[in-house]
Amino acid sequence: MRWGAFFSVMVIVALIILYEWPKMKQNPKKDKMAFFTLLFIGLVLSMFDLPHMGGPTAWIQSLFRPFGRFMEK
Amino acid sequence: MEKGKISSLQMAIMMYPGIVATAILSVPSITAKYAKTDFWLSPILASLIGYMTVYIAYKLHKLYPKQTVIQFSEQIIGRFAGKIIGFLFLVFYIQITGNMLRQYAEFVVDSFLVNTPISLIIALMALLCSFIVRGGLEALGRAAQLFFPIFTLPLLFLIILVFPDFEFKNIFPILGEGMMPPIKGAIVPGGWFTEFFLITFFLPFLTDQKKGMKYGMMTVFVVMMTLVVVNLIVLFILGLATSFKVYPLMSVGRYISLGGFFEHLESAVMAIWVVGAFIKISVFYYGIALGTAQWLNLSDYRPIVWSLGILLVIFSFWSLPSTVELHKYSVGTFPLLGLLIQMIIPLFLLGIAVMRKRKRQGSE
Numbered sequence: 001m002r003w004g005a006f007f008s009v010m011v012i013v014a015l016i017i018l019y020e021w022p023k024m025k026q027n028p029k030k031d032k033m034a035f036f037t038l039l040f041i042g043l044v045l046s047m048f049d050l051p052h053m054g055g056p057t058a059w060i061q062s063l064f065r066p067f068g069r070f071m072e073k
Numbered sequence: 074m075e076k077g078k079i080s081s082l083q084m085a086i087m088m089y090p091g092i093v094a095t096a097i098l099s100v101p102s103i104t105a106k107y108a109k110t111d112f113w114l115s116p117i118l119a120s121l122i123g124y125m126t127v128y129i130a131y132k133l134h135k136l137y138p139k140q141t142v143i144q145f146s147e148q149i150i151g152r153f154a155g156k157i158i159g160f161l162f163l164v165f166y167i168q169i170t171g172n173m174l175r176q177y178a179e180f181v182v183d184s185f186l187v188n189t190p191i192s193l194i195i196a197l198m199a200l201l202c203s204f205i206v207r208g209g210l211e212a213l214g215r216a217a218q219l220f221f222p223i224f225t226l227p228l229l230f231l232i233i234l235v236f237p238d239f240e241f242k243n244i245f246p247i248l249g250e251g252m253m254p255p256i257k258g259a260i261v262p263g264g265w266f267t268e269f270f271l272i273t274f275f276l277p278f279l280t281d282q283k284k285g286m287k288y289g290m291m292t293v294f295v296v297m298m299t300l301v302v303v304n305l306i307v308l309f310i311l312g313l314a315t316s317f318k319v320y321p322l323m324s325v326g327r328y329i330s331l332g333g334f335f336e337h338l339e340s341a342v343m344a345i346w347v348v349g350a351f352i353k354i355s356v357f358y359y360g361i362a363l364g365t366a367q368w369l370n371l372s373d374y375r376p377i378v379w380s381l382g383i384l385l386v387i388f389s390f391w392s393l394p395s396t397v398e399l400h401k402y403s404v405g406t407f408p409l410l411g412l413l414i415q416m417i418i419p420l421f422l423l424g425i426a427v428m429r430k431r432k433r434q435g436s437e
Contacts, residue, residue: 005192009383012196016379024376031371038380045387051394056168058392061406068405071260 009046013039074366074374075278077211081288084275087217088292090224091356093299094349095176096265097228098320098342100300101307103404105315108258111248112315113308115258116300122416123266123293129419130269131286134276136426142273142419143367149426158418159368163361165414167381169268170357171388172402174198177350178389179396184323185343195389202355203382206362207375210278213359220348227341231322232302234329234338235310243312244305262300264408269293270415274360358385 016039024031061068079087104112137145142162147155178194186194205216248255269289276285307321310328318324326339362381366374393399 012383016383020376020379027376028372030369031373031376034366034369034371035376035380038377038384042380042383042387045391046383050387050390051392053392055391056164057172057388057402060168060410061392061402064406064409067409068401071405071408 006043006047009043013043074372075210075363077209077214078278078280079210079214079275081279081281081284083214083218084272084279084285085288085292085295086221087214087275087352087356088269088272088289089296090217090221090349090352091271092265092268092292092296092353094224094346094353095173096262096296096300097303097349098180098322098346099176099403100262100265101304101321102316102318103261104258104304105307105313105321106258107260108254109250110244110246110308110313111255112258113244113301113304114248114255116262116297116304118256118259119262119266119300120293120297122263122412123269123296124290126267126269126416126419127272127286127289127293129416129423130273130276131289133419133423133426134273134282134285136423136430138282139277141277141364141367142270142422143364145426146422149422149429156368158422159364161414161418163364163368165410166357166361166364167384168388169407169411170354170361171385171391172393172399172407173350173354173357174385175389175393175399176403177346177354179399180320180346181343183396184320184339192386192390195386198351198354199382199386201351202358203378205351205355206358207378209375210275210359213355216355217352220352224345224348224352227345228299228303231326231329231338231341232306234331235306235325238328239306239309240312241309243308260408261404264403264411266293266296267411267415270419271356271360273419274363358382361385 020035024035101112104115108115133142133145137148140148143159146158146162149155150158174195177198178191181194182189182191205213269292272285272289276282279285303322307315307325310325311318311321315321320342323339323342326342327337329338330336358378358381362374362378365371365377365381371377393402
């Protein structure tokens with residue numbers, strides 16, 4: 001867990017909510033849900049040690065390994 | 074959802090830095106590794122992929138004039154499968170845009186701001202791009218127009234200023250080892266050319282839709298010419314040493330010396346790169362924001378722009394511990410992945426769409 005990154009993301013998320021919320025009062029409920037869900041995903045992901053964690057990039061990379069080997073020659 | 078309109082010339086001006094910005098810096102050395110002295114031929118071969126991608130994107134646009142890939146894939150292969158394809162596209166674009174942010178920041182940190190934390194540079198760029206994307210398509214088009222001269226003029230000056238240092242014999246032997254090395258060298262730039270599929274997010278909002286194809290093809294041609302010229306400059310100056318440099322065009326910038334006082338023009342290359350990266354990332358970011366909003370059936374894409382910015386910053390670090398890994402990804406994974414997502418899948422969608430249309434016409 002990297003607290004520095006987590007707290008800075010938390011501050012940014014708070015700022016985004018403060019900035020965006022007054023403007024989206026009129027928007028449908030679905031918009032608000034999507035807005036908060038995406039922010040929440042960002043916040044959760046920022047808790048991990050991302051550079052050394054497996055994720056979509058690493059999965060695709062291992063899927064395309066034969067091609068990678070072909071390109072290394 | 075998007076009420077703004079742009080002209081097809083603006084689209085071309087947006088797409089040009091969208092492809093060239095990252096391509097002129099890192100691609101010459103990657104291509105030179107495979108093609109040796111023939112690496113100026115590779116962009117010509119790679120551009121064939123670009124023409125095909127624009128053609129596919131335009132044909133799909135003709136069949137579904139008011140929709141982007143996220144929407145018409147649902148119409149073509151059904152709601153559920155269409156959502157999956159849409160999700161693939163979004164994750165792919167978020168991932169490669171995160172990669173671009175990282176590449177941009179690695180370059181800035183490597184060459185200029187050595188002591189600045191990389192996360193700060195990435196976050197600031199993401200912030201800047203969020204502002205422009207939030208401004209809408211018209212703002213993006215105008216920003217691209219405004220920055221276009223700043224992006225292209227330094228490149229022209231660079232060519233004129235390094236001209237005295239050219240070693241024209243570096244180009245020989247031409248095709249010394251046959252056609253295979255330039256073809257293998259074309260694989261990586263080919264990945265860059267598939268990014269032209271991004272015009273699918275702009276075609277529905279053109280004021281002159283008929284010209285979309287013409288300008289798209291023209292952009293591919295101009296991008297190809299730029300890459301060929303840049304590769305030739307690099308070849309004439311650095312020769313076989315190109316493949317050992319990480320940013321060959323930077324090294325070329327250091328060669329400039331005019332009258333003893335006009336020196337160290339790497340900053341010109343830096344200007345090209347920062348402006349180009351800004352336009353490039355914004356163009357992709359816009360596609361992501363619009364696509365995500367359409368995928369979730371939202372009423373507007375503006376509220377989710379900031380949240381997607383955080384995701385982009387996260388993806389710029391995710392599973393990429395070092396520059397070496399980043400390089401491995403852009404050489405060993407991206408070209409094939411880009412081809413698969415941005416050309417094979419759309420081609421497959423186009424095939425089904427055309428067949429369905431024929432069937433409908435046959436039954437009438």
